Amino acid sequence: xxxxxxxxxxxxxxxxxxxxxxxxxxxSIGYFWHATHQQIYRExxxxxxxxxxxxxxxxxxxxxxxxxxxxxxxxDELRRWATESSAPxxxxxxxxxxxxADAAIxxxxxxxxxxRRLQMHEQELQTYREIEQRDFSxxxxxxxxxxxxxxxxxxxxxxxxRVQWTKEAxxxxxxxxxxx
Amino acid sequence: xxxxxxxxxxxxxxxxxxxxxxxxxxxSIGYFWHATHQQIYRExxxxxxxxxxxxxxxxxxxxxxxxxxxxxxxxDELRRWATESSAPxxxxxxxxxxxxADAAIxxxxxxxxxxRRLQMHEQELQTYREIEQRDFSxxxxxxxxxxxxxxxxxxxxxxxxRVQWTKEAxxxxxxxxxxx
DNA sequence: CCACCCATGTAACTAGTTACATGATTTC
DNA sequence: GAAATCATGTAACTAGTTACATGGGTGG
Numbered sequence: 001x002x003x004x005x006x007x008x009x010x011x012x013x014x015x016x017x018x019x020x021x022x023x024x025x026x027x028s029i030g031y032f033w034h035a036t037h038q039q040i041y042r043e044x045x046x047x048x049x050x051x052x053x054x055x056x057x058x059x060x061x062x063x064x065x066x067x068x069x070x071x072x073x074x075x076d077e078l079r080r081w082a083t084e085s086s087a088p089x090x091x092x093x094x095x096x097x098x099x100x101a102d103a104a105i106x107x108x109x110x111x112x113x114x115x116r117r118l119q120m121h122e123q124e125l126q127t128y129r130e131i132e133q134r135d136f137s138x139x140x141x142x143x144x145x146x147x148x149x150x151x152x153x154x155x156x157x158x159x160x161x162r163v164q165w166t167k168e169a170x171x172x173x174x175x176x177x178x179x180x
Numbered sequence: 181x182x183x184x185x186x187x188x189x190x191x192x193x194x195x196x197x198x199x200x201x202x203x204x205x206x207x208s209i210g211y212f213w214h215a216t217h218q219q220i221y222r223e224x225x226x227x228x229x230x231x232x233x234x235x236x237x238x239x240x241x242x243x244x245x246x247x248x249x250x251x252x253x254x255x256d257e258l259r260r261w262a263t264e265s266s267a268p269x270x271x272x273x274x275x276x277x278x279x280x281a282d283a284a285i286x287x288x289x290x291x292x293x294x295x296r297r298l299q300m301h302e303q304e305l306q307t308y309r310e311i312e313q314r315d316f317s318x319x320x321x322x323x324x325x326x327x328x329x330x331x332x333x334x335x336x337x338x339x340x341x342r343v344q345w346t347k348e349a350x351x352x353x354x355x356x357x358x359x360x
Numbered sequence: 361c362c363a364c365c366c367a368t369g370t371a372a373c374t375a376g377t378t379a380c381a382t383g384a385t386t387t388c
Numbered sequence: 389g390a391a392a393t394c395a396t397g398t399a400a401c402t403a404g405t406t407a408c409a410t411g412g413g414t415g416g
Contacts, residue, residue: 002274009281019367032276041369062412064368075285082278082288085296093269094182096212096331098262101189103327105255108262116265146352147283151276157345161337172326199395242384244396
């Protein structure tokens with residue numbers, strides 16, 4: 001469970017409102033840690049009652065808008081969590097189940113869905129490549145930039161391997177329908 | 181939500197007990213769809229009350245042992261689910277969060293954990309490669325075998341990209357500590 | 361003045377994890 | 389006869405999703 005730690009990280013980078021956090025979890029951070037706004041508000045409530053963050057009503061902004069900032073206890077907790085070891089994420093891919101289902105009770109005509117997935121992965125890869133060009137094409141990157149680049153590269157290599165694999169899958173699936 | 185469909189697939193491959201399913205979800209199927217035995221028994225109960233599977237007490241076996249088999253309605257449901265389109269899984273990787281935390285409030289000394297992860301990914305890759313040698317080194321593979329091979333290849337390419345990326349991450353992390 | 365974005369939340373449900381609990385059979 | 393494995397389950401909790409709800413501010 002590390003949603004609170006993902007939130008702490010984001011707040012440590014830049015204090016903001018819950019709404020802003022939700023938007024960040026729809027793009028940058030959301031690429032590797034998704035959360036809905038409902039989850040975020042609930043978690044922020046818990047984190048505040050634990051003394052990890054503090055929220056203050058913003059004067060100039062819209063009614064009810066709060067600025068969330070990290071507290072020393074939150075920083076400590078983030079440090080503690082980041083340095084402790086953890087289990088790697090588990091893959092969970094329904095396409096694998098579908099392939100096995102196809103082998104067991106098929107054929108099920110999975111090619112169409114694989115084509116769709118291929119497009120999605122290629123689209124995602126292109127998005128990452130554009131970010132790469134825009135933010136990391138400089139010759140000298142600071143250490144912080146290199147760390148951020150690493151994260152992007154994880155996304156790039158993942159999508160690349162997905163694209164490659166999906167094409168292979170399509171070949172196998174088309175071979176079958178050709179001989180049917 | 182596709183645990184029931186993963187279960188249906190496994191039962192369609194070969195009817196078995198809940199215990200056997202739990203073991204399968206600890207190895208083959210578990211590589212891309214994890215579930216604990218508690219989840220499995222609960223889900224089996226639901227599936228039986230929906231008429232997707234049927235369980236019959238085994239005479240010769242241990243007391244209470246049940247043989248689960250798929251029913252026509254279960255097959256239909258599996259087919260329906262497999263042919264409908266679905267959203268690709270979301271990545272969820274705490275190492276990415278930790279890297280960002282390191283950039284924001286670091287350095288946190290993440291190299292040790294990355295070394296550990298590297299070993300795990302290399303170990304996993306080796307396991308997959310052994311299965312590849314054992315089961316798919318033949319020249320001619322049937323269509324079913326090719327589908328199963330595809331699933332294994334997804335694991336292989338994933339772990340390969342993980343290994344490669346983790347090495348890159350270690351380089352960036354060591355560069356920093358060298359200049360500290 | 362209407363639509364869209366900002367901004368907050370509650371409630372109910374579904375899925376997944378952890379802890380607890382029991383008892384039979386096989387193997388050493 | 390003790391330990392490991394087979395075999396089933398319940399209870400309680402945590403995390404994640406979906407639906408519902410409200411209201412202010414900005415731009416066309």
